[in-house]
Structures are given as C-alpha cells and as structure tokens.
Amino acid sequence: MRGVINKTKDKRMECVGNELYSFGVMLAAITIIFCFVYRFQLQTNIVTIQRVMQAGVALSIIVTIGLCVKNKFQWNYVVYMVMAIGFIMRVGYMLYTPYNVRPHDIGTLDITFGGHAAYIEYIYDLGKLPDSNFYQFYHPPFFHFMGAVFGKIVGFIINRTDVEMAVEASKIVSCFGSCGVLLLVKKLCEEVALNKKGVFIAVAVTALHPNTFLLAGRVNNDSLVIFFIMLAVLFTVKWLKNQTWLNIVVLGIAFGLGMMTKISCGIIAFFTGPVMLYVLFRNWYTCRKIEKKWINKKTAFIIGELALFAVICFPLALWYPVRNLKQFNQPIGYTPMITPESDLYVGEESIKDRFLSFKADELLDPIYVNPHTDCNLPLYVVKCSIFGEFEHEIKGFIPRALICINMFLIIVSLIAMIYTVIRYKDNLMVRLGFPYLWLIYVCSFIWYNVKFPFGCTMDFRYIVPTAFLGGIFIGVLVDSACEKKIKGGIVLEKVMYAAIAVFGCLSVAMYTMLTNYRLW
DSSP states (O other): OHHHHHHHHHHHHHHHHHHHHHHHHHHHHHHHHHHHHHHTTOTTOHHHHHHHHHHHHHHHHHHHHHHHHHHOOOHHHHHHHHHHHHHHHHHHHHHHSOTTSSOSSOOOSOTTTOSHHHHHHIIIIISSOOSSOOGGGGSOSHHHHHHHHHHHHHHHHHTOOOHHHHHHHTHHHHHHHHHHHHHHHHHHHHHTTOOHHHHHHHHHHHHHOHHHHHHHTOOSSHHHHHHHHHHHHHHHHHHHHOOOHHHHHHHHHHHHHHHHHOGGGGGGHHHHHHHHHHHHHHHHHHIIIIIOOSOOHHHHHHHHHHHHHHHHHHHHHHHHHHHHHHHHOOOTTOOOOOOTTSTTBOTTSOHHHHHSOOOGGGSSSSSSOOTTTOOOHHHHHHHHHHHTTSOOSOOSHHHHHHHHHHHHHHHHHHHHHHHHHHHOOSOHIIIIIHHHHHHHHHHHHHHHHHHSOBGGGGOGGGGTHHHHHHHHHHHHHHHHHHTTOSTTHHHHHHHHHHHHHHHHHHHHHHTTSOOSOOOO
8 A cells, every 4th residue: 555655655755856847948948049039139130030920830730741641630739739839939039039029018228217028137246136126126126037048048159248248138037838738738738638629729829819928928917926836736626526735735836826926826825725735624624524533644645735725825925015015105906096187098988888888880980999088998908809909910811800709708718618617517626616716817807907997907917817717618618529528519519620720820910910019
C-alpha cells in the first residue's frame, strides 16, 4: 500500500515537473526569439514579421494535415495545431508592436510620469520600489520587477542597456503570460474530464481570441495576472479532487504572486474560498456522521493545508498593499479616481443606455469603440473584446465579419452555459463552479462600471477569463452534441467547428495586417 502511495506522489511530482518544464521551454523560446529579432533590429520590418506569422500559421496547418493523413486523424493533432497558431500570433504581435503602441497607462520613459514604463525604469535604473503611489505606482510590483529582470537579461545578451530596451524587453513577460494560458486552459479541460472535442473547442477559442494577442504585446500587468488567475483556478480544481500538500502549495503561490502582480487577482478568493470551505465541511460532516467525532486525521490534515495556504499566500499578497498603507495611507484595494470633468466620464448617461440596451444599429458602424464617446457596455464589450479600445486602420469586411462571428460565439457561449447548468451531469465543477466563476466576473465588472462610470472602465481586459470559460461551455455543448444528447447535435457540432474556423481565420488575418498606428 505504501508503495502505491509513493508511486502516486511520484506521478504527481512528475506532472508538476513536466508543467514547469513546458513553461520554462516556452519562456526560453520567447526570450530567444525576442533577442534574435532585436539584436538584428528586425522589429521595424512589420510586414516581414507578419508574413512570417502567416507562413507559420500555414505551416502548422499543413503539418497537421500531413500527420492526420499519415497516422489517421487524432484530436491531439488539431489541439496542438491551434496552440501552435496561438503561440505564433502572440509572439509575432509582440515583436511587431512597440511598447508605446496600443498601450494602457504606459506613460513615457520619464521616471516622474508614473506610468508602467516609469515603474519598470524605477526598478531597472534605481534598483528599488517607487517612492510614491502616484499614477501606476500604486500597483504591486511583480510584473514590473520581472520586466526589469528581463530588461537586464536581454540587455546583457544583445549588449543594450538603455531603459527603452528594458521596457521593450518587458513584453516578454506579458507574452509568456498570454502563451502560458494556452497550456493552463488545456490542463483545466483535461482536469474536468472534457472529451477531446470539447478540449479542442475550448483551447481553440483561447488560442485564437484576438484579445490575447493584444495582451501579449502590452507593457502592463494584465497578461501576467490573468496567467496567475488561471493557474489558481486550475489548482483549485486539482485540490478539490486531491487534497495534497503539492496542490495547496502551488495554489498558494499562484494566488500570492497573482496578488503581487495586480490586486484584482483577489477576485478569485470568491471562487477558491467556497471550494476550500466545501472540502473542509464535507470532511467534517463525514467525521461527525460516521465516526461520531468532532475531528479526525483527514479533517486535521485539511486544516493544516489551509493554514499552509495562508502562510504562503498572505505575505506574498499583502506586503505591498500594507507597505503603501503605511507609507502613503493608500487603502487596501485602492483604485485611483478619475474626475467627472474627464471626457471619459459617462455617469451622466442613464442606466438604460449604459447597461440595459444594445444598440444593434451601431454594431457594424462604427467598427471600433471609442472610450471618449461610447457608453453602452454590452456593445462596447462585443467590439472591445476583439479590437481593444483602439481604432485600427483596417476597415471593411474583415473587422465587420469578425464582429459578427464574435457576437455569434458570445450568444452560443451564453446558451451553452445555461445548458451546462441545467443539463450537464458529468462534472459538478463544470456544471456549477465555472458558471459561478463567470458570474463573479460579470457581476464585479458591472459593479466596477457603476462605481467608476468611465469609458476606460468598460474595457474587456478586466474580464478576459470569461472568454476562456465561454470556450469551455461551448466545448461542453459540442461534447453533448457528439454524444447525441441534443436534438440536431451533429448539425450543431459542424456549425461550431465552422464558426471556430472562421473566427480563427479572421483573427489571424486581422492581426497580421495591422500597422503601428493608433487613434485614441
């Protein structure tokens, strides 16, 4: 028996080791590609990079077709194909997009400006944390610290030590976060026992979603915190199934580093916390019901694990907010307030116009959102989720078609979520846990927009994990269709494959045609 337990432990350690190895290889690959491109100053050859991206996507498809012809069709082939395409698109977009194009709160390289660039410069040049909480300095420092570290690494490799290069190099961290989510979503789908077709749908939505391309090339903490959020979700599910020391340690690290990246990671506490209480109560109830005891070894073990989680997580999560509270009287969970005089202010608009209507006549014209003039949240989310809050130079068929297919997938994902809650019986986490997590995000997003009525608050980047969850719900729907649990399931299955293919083709086309231009 002891031998079986040891083998199980070894297998778990091996799985975590393999995951760490995969992340390490991914990070090394991104860094090497970045250094090569910037060493030979190829980053300004935007068209060349985009052609290489297109060739890489085409090659991925050709290789997959070849493998399917040679070895018979396997779903693993197409899953890895869309993951490869997602990796190519993220890395390519990161390479051809300078740090100050389509950014958020980047500021300038002036250390007194207080933007994300100045934050990285502060650590890179001065080797210390900011001396104020001005502008973006209120954020926890993990992303900016890692950006400065990779600035040093890249600077050493290509012999450039200027601050601008360091800020450019910090895109490696964002790109890694966006690429890492690909692996995490795949692992999450496998952990909840989604079948291979469902895994493909979920991974394809994640891999081909344009917002993840934008995240990969952006110098701020959004991409990295989303990575830690999805890592925390994955290990919450793992710990629910197996209450091991390893799972709780990784969960504590993920949650702690996520909070040290961006305080909004705390939203996951509303998901992970109830799971922890459920496991504790379930074991305590069994102890009382069967053994007639107040506590047994299993319950004590779980309490010990929760204590270990707190010991790991709380110091990582709270040291910077506590520091700022003491030094600058900055409240825990602080968000800077924009004045109502700003042209981003939409508080004068009615609740109906902002939240309870959908301006269908504006779905395709104008194509892009404008945070300075738009106020309708549902319409803003549909467009912003695929284009960000920028006006790109591409007009005509491609962006309009992308809006339409994105709208279709959003509607299907909502229907799929309702179906999952009502009919899906195979996994309780998928049936109730993931819809609950989706609801947490959406409700907090709406509340955030009520509390902070500004155009920039409507940005989809605050709820990106809902897109991954939507992909999982569609995967569940397709899974059920394949098993003929739904009338007309075969037709539904084919329609969804076609929709994902069109969505992917349009996303690739759109983001291999952009130039480095932005309006807002």
